[in-house]
Amino acid sequence: LNTDIRGQLEDLKKRTADLRKEVGELNGEVRSKVGYLEKEMETSSQPMRRHQADLGARVDKLQMDVQALMGRFEEGKYFAEKNFQETKVLRESHQTKLEDLDKRIGDMKKSLEAAERKPEVPGKEKEAEKESTPEKPSVETPSKPEVAKVPPAKIPEKPVTTAALSPDDAYKKAYDLYNKGSIPEAREEFKRFLEANPKSKFSENAHFWLGECYFSEKKYDEAILEFDEVIKKFPKGNKVPDALYRQGMAFLEMKDTMNAKLIFKEVVKRYPKSDQATRARKKLQELP
Template sequence: MKFKLAAISMAAVLSTSSWAQAPVTSVGSSGSVNDRLAELERAFSARSQAQIDQQRQLNAMQQEVSELRGLLEEQSYRLEQVIERQRTLLMAQQDAADKPQNAPSAAAQSGGEQTSAQTRQSKESATPASGDEQAAYDNAVNLVLQDKDYDAAIPAFARFITQYPQSSYVPNAHYWLGQLLFTQKRFDQAKAQFARVVEAYQDSNKRADSLLKLGLIAREQGDKDQARQYFDQVLKEYGNTGAARLAQENINGL
């Protein structure tokens, strides 16, 4: 009996000893979980900041591309004007060379020199801008391309349209004004400028891009059906152009 009691006592001691050696962990302790949560929060915050930085870079790149595209179009337009003026001069010289030297023309008999209707029309379309008009337009464009002063460029283009409503640069001025307003997300005002180019200047080299911008504005305002109509119109009227390619990309993204 004593031997049995001793065995039981020894077992109790050994059991107590094993409990003492076991590691003690508090059920309520959650330090490791908090650390992991903090780490996840830091990772999420870093990723969010990276996405914000990427979006800013993308917006800056889009603005630069738009400016470069505008500059290229501006130079192309001015080159076309120079070529048209040269063509007009050559036509006038050819017309003068073809006249008989010993026979007075009807214009000479009436006391003045007349040009053909075609030459006159070409001259009217190629009439260079006046000094003040050219300077006003160049100043507005330079505010965008050189100074990057977009806030000052908006009233500059608006003044140009008001002061020189018959200028050949007016459709370009409407487009630039719309582009500046679009960049500032003033979509309704930008829409009015682009629509003016589309409706009033059918032959403008800015019309395709204006249609494209109207589609982008409709998309930004949540009207996908209207946006698709504008993009389809670009594809229909201006196929195989840069504007058409962008229109197709936007249709694919709707």
């Protein structure tokens, strides 16, 4: 019996040793496979981490771009609102001037119609012409501004601004720009001159040439309003016949034949012996 028990114990020990060996081998295999899997995961996760890092950088850049766009949008919105208000004020001012001009054109039409119906009184025509004919306006020697003769000198590094010039020199600067064909620059200089010198001896001419600048830029409505400033502010000035005639030409450019004809008739009526009246008569003959 003892022999059998010993045999069984030996057999059990052997089997236990075999099991331990198998378990050890299995543990080795498991550790090897776990190591392999960890290595594979590490290898496969590196591109993912790089992708995540790249994606994060792109998101940050997009956020910065959005913030910059929002800043530009707010800035654009501010200037758009500012320009809208300025344009609204300017439009209202122009509307008021246009309404006043329409009223005066209406009065002019009534006056011309009344004159056409009224029989002429002998002996009065020459007297009326004498009273209504001013001195013939010159082409443009605007009261000959006194310009100091400056000897040749080095050109200054900084251009002299209009604000630093005398009224005579400021007007001459604007007029010279107009003659050179620098119309936008001349327009701005005439505007600055009138803002700084509204009652200068050159104001009448400045308004007229500002109107000519607008005319050259095909801004005919603004030209009409500026010529009207000459007519209203300087009713006895030398530039009035020119301004009135140029108003007619501006209306003609705008295809407003009816008002153009009214203006030309007014030129002939008020200044019958002037060069402007001669040109106005020619235009009236050409128009239907």
